[in-house]
Structure formats: structure tokens, C-alpha cells
Amino acid sequence: MIFTVYGLAAAIVAGCTLFFRRxxxxLAVIFPLWFVLAVVIDQTGVFPVAGTWVAGDFLRFVMFGALMSLPIIGYAALPVLAPEARAALSAAPLWGxxxxxxxxxxxxxxxFALQDGLMPAVLALTAGILDVFIAVSALGVAYLxxxxxxxxxxxxxxLIGLxxxxxxxxxxAASIFGLLSLSPAPSAIGQSPFVLISLFQLPLAVIAHIEMLRRLLGAPPGGDAQGA
Known part of the structure; x- marks a missing residue:
């Protein structure tokens, strides 16, 4: 399963790098660097123990959350920091x-994590079912x-994807803050391959969803219903 997640991420990097190369x-440089950083952290791990929270996990969670947020913040700042990159992203077709x-x-x-007793059912089933739904319906939406x-x-x-x-x-977050008692604790999210999913695939999905909604709803800047 780890190799599948890595392979999917590598395919995304290759495709995006080729698209943005010219x-x-x-963006052509950012995607490979982002991927490599996520892989390094995935191999290192964030939360040391699966199934329970241990001392220091709160601080690790804050750092983990900050790393997840950085690409999304960077996307929001593109119009100011990198107008060329913003224009290139706007040129990506909606179907793509x-x-x-x-x-x-x-x-x-x-x-698989649920089967191995590493993830609470509510998280594993919700994330797993909705992720698979988005994946299997992606080509249908792209075709339309x-x-x-x-x-x-x-x-x-x-909206479902977000x-x-x-x-x-x-x-x-509710689990680590003690607002929700989950068994086992979802600390496996900080271990491979979920770190790679969280630091690369998840922010990329958020960016793609927001970019699509921005253009589908006709929000400025750029009048980007293009590529529909």
C-alpha cells in the first residue's frame, strides 16, 4: 500500500512538472521540491506511536498542521508573490x-489501517469511502x-471533496485536543504513508478544489471559467 501511495504521488509530480515546465x-520546481520534502518527513514520521497519543504529540500536531497549511497559504499568496505562476495555474483546464x-x-x-487496528472506524471509513468516491467519480466529472x-x-x-x-x-484535531475519544487514537496519521498523504496529496486536493470552485463560481481574479 505504501508503494501505491508513493507511486500515485510521484505520478502527480511528474504530470504537474511537465504541464508547468513551459x-x-x-511551479515546475516547487512540485518536485514539495514532494521530496513530504517524502523525507514521511520516512521520518511525525507521531512516534500508533494508536495512542504520547508526550510531545500536541506540539508535533501543531507543526504538522503548519506544514499542511503552507502549500494552501502559498496558493492564496500566488497573485501577489508569483503572478506568472497564478496565470499558469489559471491556464490549467477545469477537466484536468x-x-x-x-x-x-x-x-x-x-x-488497511482500520483492518490492522491502527485507525478508528469513524475516521478510516469516512476518509476512505469519500476519498474513493472522489477518485472513481473524478473522470466522470472531468468528462462533463x-x-x-x-x-x-x-x-x-x-464541496463533497472538501x-x-x-x-x-x-x-x-478533536482527538488530540481531548474533545473526542477515539479508539485507537488516530496517531497513525503521523506515520507512513499517511504523512505523505497529509503533506502532499491533501493540500494539493484542497488547492485543486478551491481553484475549481473559484472558477466555476466566477470569482475573481482572472475570469477563470476557462478550460471548462
Whole structure:
């Protein structure tokens, strides 16, 4: 399963690097660097013990959350810090952004973690089922958008995708803050391959969903309903 998650992430990096190679050197370099950093941290691990919280995990969680947030903050800052990169991202077709999410099939890792007793059922089933749903429906949504159809469907699909990610984050946060008693504790989220999922695939999914919604809803800047 680890090799599957790594393979999916590597395929994403290769595809995005090729797409942005002539459109934005900044993004063409950022994707491989982002991936390598996520792999290094995945191999190191964040939470040392699976199934329970131990001393120091709260601070690790804060740092983990900050690392997850950095790419999303960078995306929000692109119009100011890297207008060229912002324009290149806006040139990515909506159907491509939708099809990209097929990598969420890696969410089956949550089912394996549940089977091994490493993840609480509420987190594993919610994240696993919704991830797989987004993955298997991604090509259908991409096809509709490539034909200039399905905008309302795409909006609903993106909202479901974001809800999936937010539920997972909130469940882990509620557990470590003691607001929700989960057994086992979802500390395996800080071990391989879930660190790679959390630091690379998850922020990328958030960015893709937000970018699609921004353009589907006609939000500025850039008038980006292009590529629909």
C-alpha cells in the first residue's frame, strides 16, 4: 500500500512538472521540491506511536498542521508573490483539475489501517469511502467539464471533496485536543504513508478544489471559467 501511495504521488509530480515546465518555472520546481520534502518527513514520521497519543504529540500536531497549511497559504499568496505562476495555474483546464483527483484512490490505505487496528472506524471509513468516491467519480466529472457540461455537478463534487478532507482534519484535531475519544487514537496519521498523504496529496486536493470552485463560481481574479 505504501508503494501505491508513493507511486500515485510521484505520478502527480511528474504530470504537474511537465504541464508547468513551459508555463511557470516556479511551479515546475516547487512540485518536485514539495514532494521530496513530504517524502523525507514521511520516512521520518511525525507521531512516534500508533494508536495512542504520547508526550510531545500536541506540539508535533501543531507543526504538522503548519506544514499542511503552507502549500494552501502559498496558493492564496500566488497573485501577489508569483503572478506568472497564478496565470499558469489559471491556464490549467477545469477537466484536468478534476481528473487529477483520481489519485485519491490512495484513500484505500485507510481501510488497511482500520483492518490492522491502527485507525478508528469513524475516521478510516469516512476518509476512505469519500476519498474513493472522489477518485472513481473524478473522470466522470472531468468528462462533463471537457464537454462544457456539469458545472453544478462539479460544484457539488468539489464541496463533497472538501468536506471529506475537513472531516478528517477535524476528527484528528478533536482527538488530540481531548474533545473526542477515539479508539485507537488516530496517531497513525503521523506515520507512513499517511504523512505523505497529509503533506502532499491533501493540500494539493484542497488547492485543486478551491481553484475549481473559484472558477466555476466566477470569482475573481482572472475570469477563470476557462478550460471548462
Amino acid at each position: 508555463r511557470s518555472r516556479f 483539475l478534476a481528473g487529477l483527483q483520481i489519485y485519491r484512490i490512495g484513500g484505500v490505505a485507510f481501510f 467539464l471537457s464537454r462544457g457540461l456539469g458545472h453544478r455537478t462539479a460544484i457539488a463534487w468539489n 468536506t471529506d478532507l475537513m472531516i478528517a482534519i477535524l476528527l484528528v
